[in-house]
Amino acid sequence: MKKDSAEILCVGTEILLGNIVNTNSAVISRGLAQLGINMYHHTVVGDNPQRLKEALEIAFSRNNIVITTGGLGPTYDDLTKETIAEYFGVPLELHSPSLVLIKDFFKRIGREMTENNIKQALLPKGCIVLENHNGTAPGAIIEGEGRTAVMLPGPPREMEPMFREQVMPYLEKRSQQVLRSHCVYFFGIGESALEQQLRERMISMENPTLAPYAKDGEVMLRVTASAKDEMQAEALLKPAVDQLVKEFPTLIYGVDVDNLQTAAVGELSKKGLKVATAESCTGGYISKRITEVAGSSQVFDCGVTSYANEIKEKVLGVSHETLQTYGAVSPQTAREMAQGVRELAGADIGVSTTGIAGPGGGTPEKPVGLVYVGVSSPWHSEVITLHLARGNYDNERELIRYLAASHALHLVIKTAKLK
């Protein structure tokens, strides 16, 4: 039997116009990688039946599974089902249970069902119907002549649960092996420097494999093993991951932790500690990232965005003299902010940021990108100085704020570990 390989075919002019970012392909790709199904191509075409048909033909010429997203909706330019049904030579017919679900959905969210929504209950004859629990358009799977087309809705909120709960189990049955990965997270080293150190291994290792990828000032190293079952895969992965953690004890902040905020909440929980945030240039970004982790209320009670000097004084207790003498963007202010919020919140650790996020506000002495991050606790306090400007990048403000928040979270992890 030829091994399955899949292509993702996203349908939507709004993707080609750049109005939306194609996150669906990433979600589906991760799922297929987990199932060990090869994926060599992603394609996007517009809401145009002729080009969709051509793309479908190219996709099936090189892969036996094609997963589409988009074009299942109620509007006149939603034509994916029509085109694929024609390709497979089957008609569309009304699927009554789907129409009931669509009507129920509208009732549940308290909106009127408009007439055009009925179109969504027309499905290819003989298909496997995929129920949509988060929207109106059902998905469908058609099989024929060794080919499989999986049709999913475009909105990620609808597509993701349908893919995970209905398509993944369907595909898993077809797969002969499992692929399992662990993700090792580095902070404080660039991708090429890390690759230089790991290059020999990355080339020579075949199972598991190592693959680095850089994002927003961090590097994630994916260690992936292929095996008959999950236990065998884990047995291959463990020594490789353990070796890395031993080799880079300060640069690695976690394994399979997703991100710095999850690692920080995990470390704080483990030690039974609470953190409080005092943010100037990051404007709530640290607080937002901590609280996006479910269960963060165990380790976080209070954050203050003190954008104005008066708030730094009045709420956080930064001294007027410090602000007058050294300015709001200074290591002294960062230190007092971290200490102040720790006392205000009755927390174990206080963390603070103050800096110039840009695009305005920079001076030769205090340029855009200069950020002080402070941490305060009874057992460890420090202030670090960062220069986060990276050139004329369009959204440098976002980058500086994000990186400053990342450094703050990293300092929280470090401080919690020192307890």
Next chain:
Amino acid sequence: MKKDSAEILCVGTEILLGNIVNTNSAVISRGLAQLGINMYHHTVVGDNPQRLKEALEIAFSRNNIVITTGGLGPTYDDLTKETIAEYFGVPLELHSPSLVLIKDFFKRIGREMTENNIKQALLPKGCIVLENHNGTAPGAIIEGEGRTAVMLPGPPREMEPMFREQVMPYLEKRSQQVLRSHCVYFFGIGESALEQQLRERMISMENPTLAPYAKDGEVMLRVTASAKDEMQAEALLKPAVDQLVKEFPTLIYGVDVDNLQTAAVGELSKKGLKVATAESCTGGYISKRITEVAGSSQVFDCGVTSYANEIKEKVLGVSHETLQTYGAVSPQTAREMAQGVRELAGADIGVSTTGIAGPGGGTPEKPVGLVYVGVSSPWHSEVITLHLARGNYDNERELIRYLAASHALHLVIKTAKLK
């Protein structure tokens, strides 16, 4: 002369594995739409020279411009330049000015240049070199036999400015017409309900055209005109946009405003007002979104994330009785939080959130997704009740927090407009 059309060809196994989301395609697509260059396909292939070559051949069989991203880096699997140079039949040679820039870059960020970075200065003979001001890999443009390949680096931070500053001007010379758009932002209506109302117009209008797209509880309607020059395009756009604003005065919160936070900061600035935030379930998300807007310090001094009841009492002055009687998640608490932070900050408007973001913490009386948003000002105060749960969506916590913050920003815009 045949009209230009372009295909984006992204190279990177990490995209096919779902490790990174393909944001580059969206950025490039928006740029080409602005230039009026047609775009009918996006393709992604892995770091595999054979499949890259085949994808290149398919792309050039249907388009005369191919824009690649990725595969220009220092590592052994970066093979885009090699493959494309071979396709065009030209050799790679060392480009000394690029090597100087690469060395400078490493000096600037204070890291050692590793040997493998020299590979990045090898460029196709006779190409137009695109300088990289934000990283190490230069880009390149090759022309030959009516075909053009534009090679850009993969990291968005490097790709975006290179595309905007060097590729857009290069392409603009080739374009015969301009395409201009205005984006009209709706809050409080679903996509299919809006489409139902606008359907006739969406089908019948040819220049300008209307295209809706839904995202995170909002609908953006793109109005696009094609013309000989910018002035003609604007003359076509204005009546269409004016008509929409007249027709949907409460649902439209702005035109070309990007998002709710930009609209809120704009409205507050216009009225000379300041806002303060008191956040429970949104955990700093409103504050983060306001301060991501450059210039927000004119309208925002102070935000408090009061995750614990003690902080709601101590910092925001919510009464102990209110918390005891009605609970933290109640309209009464939302009201006192909004008022409390307004007084603490000396702001004109206070806005607050309190609710159950999930996944845990829900009860039959107060289920996950129940959120109260409060606004307080001398001229207008109210508390709205939201039910934001949408089913078993994986990242429902993020969705609930995001939507709650959106409603809060929308209430701020409304309150500022009432002044």
